[in-house]
Amino acid sequence: MLSVAxxxxxxxxxxxxxxxxxxxxSDVSLxxxxxxxxxxxxxxGCGKSTLLKVLxxxxxxxxxxxxxxxxxxxxxxxxxxxFNRGFRSRVGFVFQNSDAQVFSSTVRDELAFGPxxxxxxxxxxxxxxxxxxxxxxxxxxxxxxxxQLSGGQxxxxxxxxxxxxxxxxxxxxxxxxxxxxxTQQWLIELxxxxxxxxxxxxxxxxxxxxxxxxxxxxxxxxxxxxxVGAGTPGExxxxxxxxxxxxxxxxxxxxxxxxPQPSLPVGSHSRRTWRDPER
Amino acid sequence: xxxxxxxxxxxxxxxxxxxxxxREVGLCPCGCIGVRSKKNFIDKTIMSASGVIRHALFTDDIxxxxxxxxxxxxxxxxxxxxxxxxxxxxxxxxxxLLGACALAVLIxxxxxxxxxxxxxxxxxxxxxFTGIVVVPATFxxxxxxxxxxxxxxxxxxxxxxxxxxxxxxxLVVTRVAASISFVVLLTLTTPWMRLLGALRAMFVxxxxxxxLGMAYRYVFHLLGSVTDMYExxxxxxxxxxxxxxSGRLFVAGTAGAxxxxxxxxxxxxxxxxxxxxxxxxxxxxxLRRIKATDVMWMLACAMAIxxxxxxxxxxxx
Numbered sequence: 001m002l003s004v005a006x007x008x009x010x011x012x013x014x015x016x017x018x019x020x021x022x023x024x025x026s027d028v029s030l031x032x033x034x035x036x037x038x039x040x041x042x043x044x045g046c047g048k049s050t051l052l053k054v055l056x057x058x059x060x061x062x063x064x065x066x067x068x069x070x071x072x073x074x075x076x077x078x079x080x081x082x083f084n085r086g087f088r089s090r091v092g093f094v095f096q097n098s099d100a101q102v103f104s105s106t107v108r109d110e111l112a113f114g115p116x117x118x119x120x121x122x123x124x125x126x127x128x129x130x131x132x133x134x135x136x137x138x139x140x141x142x143x144x145x146x147x148q149l150s151g152g153q154x155x156x157x158x159x160x161x162x163x164x165x166x167x168x169x170x171x172x173x174x175x176x177x178x179x180x181x182x183t184q185q186w187l188i189e190l191x192x193x194x195x196x197x198x199x200x201x202x203x204x205x206x207x208x209x210x211x212x213x214x215x216x217x218x219x220x221x222x223x224x225x226x227x228v229g230a231g232t233p234g235e236x237x238x239x240x241x242x243x244x245x246x247x248x249x250x251x252x253x254x255x256x257x258x259x260p261q262p263s264l265p266v267g268s269h270s271r272r273t274w275r276d277p278e279r
Numbered sequence: 280x281x282x283x284x285x286x287x288x289x290x291x292x293x294x295x296x297x298x299x300x301x302r303e304v305g306l307c308p309c310g311c312i313g314v315r316s317k318k319n320f321i322d323k324t325i326m327s328a329s330g331v332i333r334h335a336l337f338t339d340d341i342x343x344x345x346x347x348x349x350x351x352x353x354x355x356x357x358x359x360x361x362x363x364x365x366x367x368x369x370x371x372x373x374x375x376l377l378g379a380c381a382l383a384v385l386i387x388x389x390x391x392x393x394x395x396x397x398x399x400x401x402x403x404x405x406x407x408f409t410g411i412v413v414v415p416a417t418f419x420x421x422x423x424x425x426x427x428x429x430x431x432x433x434x435x436x437x438x439x440x441x442x443x444x445x446x447x448x449x450l451v452v453t454r455v456a457a458s459i460s461f462v463v464l465l466t467l468t469t470p471w472m473r474l475l476g477a478l479r480a481m482f483v484x485x486x487x488x489x490x491l492g493m494a495y496r497y498v499f500h501l502l503g504s505v506t507d508m509y510e511x512x513x514x515x516x517x518x519x520x521x522x523x524x525s526g527r528l529f530v531a532g533t534a535g536a537x538x539x540x541x542x543x544x545x546x547x548x549x550x551x552x553x554x555x556x557x558x559x560x561x562x563x564x565x566l567r568r569i570k571a572t573d574v575m576w577m578l579a580c581a582m583a584i585x586x587x588x589x590x591x592x593x594x595x596x
């Protein structure tokens with residue numbers, strides 16, 4: 001049984017390299033507690049997505065350990081059907097590339113895929129699919145094929161396909177990337193709602209504009225694939241030197257409100273803005 | 280007044296080559312008119328690829344209309360259209376076969392398919408696949424019999440088209456046309472993905488349907504990538520490139536890049552499946568129940584088939 005203080009997900013001293021040559025994570029340790037919203041910040045190629053995949057049980061560290069809900073997660077442990085089902089039902093992963101995630105022939109089949117694989121009864125699966133479709137306002141897309149969907153619609157379907165499994169922990173890889181402003185705002189509001197509902201959220205992003213709405217805690221990756229800083233969004237955004245060093249901002253970039261400030265209510269128009277230095 | 284970009288470029292003048300700060304001459308300075316270029320094989324192939332997407336979207340549009348066939352369950356449709364195709368194979372009279380073609384046209388009209396479009400879809404294939412094949416059978420030296428269209432003499436024998444040959448050819452052509460009509464009706468009025476689902480009713484394994492469905496889904500994705508790569512090349516092609524070699528190089532390069540993309544995508548798709556509990560056993564939603572209208576449709580089709588076969592037998596050879 002997991003104690004209140006014990007983290008839901010924890011990695012300790014993790015190293016990971018692609019093809020045993022290209023380092024993606026170097027001595028990374030992180031603990032995520034229940035109900036937290038953690039943002040993994042860093043430039044392209046620093047290892048954010050790799051870390052998310054380790055947390056999602058899709059990649060396994062070369063060195064170090066990964067613990068989820070008090071149990072050590074390894075490739076061997078996930079071969080156990082019961083353990084695999086328990087882990088997959090509690091950890092949901094929303095991929096950056098919705099085209100990879102939306103693979104079924106129709107939206108309805110896409111949403112049903114996860115619950116069916118978790119062994120839920122057909123009637124419950126159908127009920128959950130209907131509820132999730134209407135919750136995300138995509139009921140009219142139910143019988144559409146993925147190639148008939150726009151980028152924003154695909155993102156909604158990808159999120160719905162994970163939410164329908166009702167996971168405790170949601171992992172988002174670059175959730176706001178390549179989305180139009182309206183869909184971005186919709187997604188931010190959804191993540192806030194999910195957090196209010198008690199979900200734990202971990203996201204990889206380099207979108208500093210939305211970070212104070214999306215996270216309670218930020219962990220910053222350096223370009224050497226190590227953690228170089230952590231703090232609240234306000235603290236991280238105020239640390240200009242750190243952001244410059246990890247290539248999250250350029251020296252010409254100016255934050256409109258570079259000082260720590262409380263999170264603004266979602267939907268507010270007075271959000272932090274980035275300004276062109278020449279204007 | 281300088282723009283932001285010019286200022287950035289001027290600040291970095293030590294690394295910005297001078298030519299980048301100058302304008303390029305867009306057109307030939309003498310003002311002559313250029314030569315029109317024809318589309319090469321790459322253009323045509325890529326255009327055909329986008330045509331596939333357009334065609335699929337168009338047929339999905341027909342499948343979304345509220346006609347008779349669109350209301351029928353795909354399984355009922357697949358079974359009845361298959362039954363029609365089998366029945367057509369047993370018909371031996373051209374007028375009865377033409378009656379089957381007319382029945383297909385009637386169903387098309389009831390399903391809100393344009394008659395012109397439907398006939399074009401069916402009769403474009405028939406001459407290509409069967410017309411050419413059966414033409415020799417109409418000649419007296421292949422099918423001996425009563426010559427109705429004389430074409431002279433050859434080694435002392437009369438040569439021409441025989442009534443027996445024409446009848447055989449007509450039988451094959453109308454039979455093929457009727458079969459294609461029913462298949463086209465099925466494919467036009469059913470979204471491809473639902474058609475695949477209907478195959479389950481015909482005991483096709485789930486894994487096969489899952490793989491087929493994913494292949495169809497990602498063909499569209501990869502076709503989009505091919506079009507993007509081609510357009511990126513075209514956007515940077517200033518001169519008319521008539522070289523077949525460079526065309527082949529582009530095709531080979533595109534194929535290689537596409538293979539790499541498909542491989543990376545397949546890995547990510549597998550991870551997305553595993554993340555949602557997939558462990559090698561495909562599971563799908565239960566098939567919907569067959570409704571009373573579907574049963575009525577199947578009964579009506581069964582009656583039509585019985586009538587067609589009965590009339591064919593009554594007319595005799």
